[in-house]
Amino acid sequence: MPITVLLVDDEPLVRAGLRAVLEAQADIEVVGEAADGAAVIPLIRQLRPHVVAMDVRMPLLDGIEATKAVLKTIADPPKILVVTTFENDEYVYQALRAGADGFLLKRARPAEIVHAVRLVAEGETLLFPAAVRSLAAEYGNRQAREALERAALTEREEAVLRLIARGLTNAEIAAELYVGLETVKSHVSAVLAKLGARDRTQAVITAYESGFVTPA
Amino acid sequence: MPITVLLVDDEPLVRAGLRAVLEAQADIEVVGEAADGAAVIPLIRQLRPHVVAMDVRMPLLDGIEATKAVLKTIADPPKILVVTTFENDEYVYQALRAGADGFLLKRARPAEIVHAVRLVAEGETLLFPAAVRSLAAEYGNRQAREALERAALTEREEAVLRLIARGLTNAEIAAELYVGLETVKSHVSAVLAKLGARDRTQAVITAYESGFVTPA
DNA sequence: CGGCGTCTCCCCCGTGCGGGGGAGACGATC
DNA sequence: GATCGTCTCCCCCGCACGGGGGAGACGCCG
Numbered sequence: 001m002p003i004t005v006l007l008v009d010d011e012p013l014v015r016a017g018l019r020a021v022l023e024a025q026a027d028i029e030v031v032g033e034a035a036d037g038a039a040v041i042p043l044i045r046q047l048r049p050h051v052v053a054m055d056v057r058m059p060l061l062d063g064i065e066a067t068k069a070v071l072k073t074i075a076d077p078p079k080i081l082v083v084t085t086f087e088n089d090e091y092v093y094q095a096l097r098a099g100a101d102g103f104l105l106k107r108a109r110p111a112e113i114v115h116a117v118r119l120v121a122e123g124e125t126l127l128f129p130a131a132v133r134s135l136a137a138e139y140g141n142r143q144a145r146e147a148l149e150r151a152a153l154t155e156r157e158e159a160v161l162r163l164i165a166r167g168l169t170n171a172e173i174a175a176e177l178y179v180g181l182e183t184v185k186s187h188v189s190a191v192l193a194k195l196g197a198r199d200r201t202q203a204v205i206t207a208y209e210s211g212f213v214t215p216a
Numbered sequence: 217m218p219i220t221v222l223l224v225d226d227e228p229l230v231r232a233g234l235r236a237v238l239e240a241q242a243d244i245e246v247v248g249e250a251a252d253g254a255a256v257i258p259l260i261r262q263l264r265p266h267v268v269a270m271d272v273r274m275p276l277l278d279g280i281e282a283t284k285a286v287l288k289t290i291a292d293p294p295k296i297l298v299v300t301t302f303e304n305d306e307y308v309y310q311a312l313r314a315g316a317d318g319f320l321l322k323r324a325r326p327a328e329i330v331h332a333v334r335l336v337a338e339g340e341t342l343l344f345p346a347a348v349r350s351l352a353a354e355y356g357n358r359q360a361r362e363a364l365e366r367a368a369l370t371e372r373e374e375a376v377l378r379l380i381a382r383g384l385t386n387a388e389i390a391a392e393l394y395v396g397l398e399t400v401k402s403h404v405s406a407v408l409a410k411l412g413a414r415d416r417t418q419a420v421i422t423a424y425e426s427g428f429v430t431p432a
Numbered sequence: 433c434g435g436c437g438t439c440t441c442c443c444c445c446g447t448g449c450g451g452g453g454g455a456g457a458c459g460a461t462c
Numbered sequence: 463g464a465t466c467g468t469c470t471c472c473c474c475c476g477c478a479c480g481g482g483g484g485a486g487a488c489g490c491c492g
Contacts, residue, residue, distance in 0.1 A: 012233075012237070014233060015233075016232070016233040016234075016236035016237050017230060017231075017232040017233030017234075017236065018233075019236065020232040020233065020235065020236045021232050154437090154438065154439085155438090156438075156439065164417070165421065166421070167413075167414070167415075167417055167418035167421050169414075169415075169478070169479090170478075170479075170480095171478085179439085179440070179441090180440075180441055180442090181441095182440080182441050182442060182443090183439070183440050183441060185479080185480075186439080186440075186441080187439085187440095188479085188480080189480065189481075192480075197383075198383070198385075198480095199383075199385075199448085199479075199480075200417050200479080200480090201380070201383055201416050201417050201420055202383035204417055204420045204421060205381065205382070205383050205420060208420075208424045208431050209431050214431075215424045215430070215431070370467085370468065370469085371468090372468075372469065373468095385448070385449090386448075386449075386450095387448085395469085395470070395471085396470075396471055396472090397471090398470080398471050398472060398473090399469070399470050399471060401449080401450075402469080402470080402471080403469085403470095404449085404450075405450065405451070408450075414450095415449075415450075415478090416449080416450090
């Protein structure tokens with residue numbers, strides 16, 4: 001009994017890409033597509049998919065409203081996997097708050113995309129800590145992974161590390177997170193201490209080596 | 217005799233999408249894929265595609281430099297279709313000036329994507345036909361040569377980048393390579409300039425994202 | 433209630449970093 | 463022979479970075 005998936009994205013190219021990646025798996029079947037959130041509800045009623053892969057940014061009805069609508073109107077709703085282009089997308093957080101079960105970056109590698117679909121299908125929530133750790137378990141080397149687990153970064157520190165790993169300066173991180181520069185410096189220092197990194201450069205290396213962030 | 221296409225994009229998802237869309241056509245065949253511009257030239261030599269669908273924004277060697285490099289080094293070069301996410305992308309204009317034959321939005325409909333590939337394969341230029349040709353003719357070889365020289369790391373610079381990507385400071389790199397600190401600083405500056413990185417942190421990110429170094 | 437952790441912000445301070453110049457030595461190329 | 467690129471080394475300079483210390487606000491939990 002395969003995992004059935006409904007794709008919801010306004011870009012046909014992305015739908016085709018997700019379809020190609022997912023259909024390559026024996027246990028996953030793409031049962032339908034929709035170009036915007038407005039078409040989702042009847043399609044779910046008709047197809048009863050296990051998982052809905054839903055873009056956050058769509059015309060007419062975006063992923064957040066669509067997620068709310070689905071959870072409100074569908075009894076025994078499917079798992080909702082939010083798809084996004086940008087890592088630190090405020091819409092993603094809104095969608096997760098609205099009840100989505102996980103999020104997925106468009107630039108993720110095929111193996112990660114498949115992994116994400118399987119996880120949410122099993123009832124796991126693919127949020128930050130769990131998702132990252134399991135991916136780290138799958139891809140990362142042991143020492144780096146253990147270093148991360150020993151570290152147990154706080155939510156805020158994870159956010160800061162992610163921005164460090166995108167090449168931002170402390171000032172830019174402060175602007176991104178709407179906090180002061182001194183606050184960022186505090187978080188950065190905590191991250192470096194927990195990772196055993198001497199500077200932000202080594203922190204980025206650890207982030208990659210542990211699978212906390214992954215190359216495209 | 218089908219139109220043969222080489223896909224160059226750092227996102228596997230986009231490659232899969234383009235492949236799905238194009239392979240659905242009887243007269244179009246995707247003969248290869250590459251994740252960044254650095255791998256393009258040997259692949260073109262090997263596969264001799266009619267059309268290269270090339271992302272503008274890529275790590276290490278972006279679409280602009282890659283386009284210049286292809287037109288400079290390949291005799292009887294393929295048509296180059298620049299692929300982009302954003303409509304008003306300054307990089308697109310740079311790529312067209314570099315000699316690309318057309319551009320394509322990632323959010324285009326499948327029919328448009330197919331249309332674009334067929335057009336450039338026939339020798340038509342997509343958007344600004346005259347402008348593209350004249351600009352390509354005007355800038356042609358000179359800029360291409362300069363660009364290549366600007367883009368490719370020297371042996372020493374590669375060694376320095378590898379050490380940067382292992383978390384070493386300039387002083388440590390100097391000790392490792394048995395040279396002076398000032399020498400290392402010169403190489404580091406050259407690496408940053410060529411990679412378009414603001415600091416060593418961004419250089420490490422580029423090193424990972426481009427596959428120059430890979431997680432364990 | 434009182435502790436504890438997290439997040440926020442502030443001070444001082446040393447220094448590694450990166451940009452801006454330039455310059456000599458060597459080999460390859462023309 | 464002259465030119466070019468690479469590798470080497472040097473100067474000055476501004477500043478982002480990271481360590482050291484501390485502190486107030488909030489929520490959680492025993």
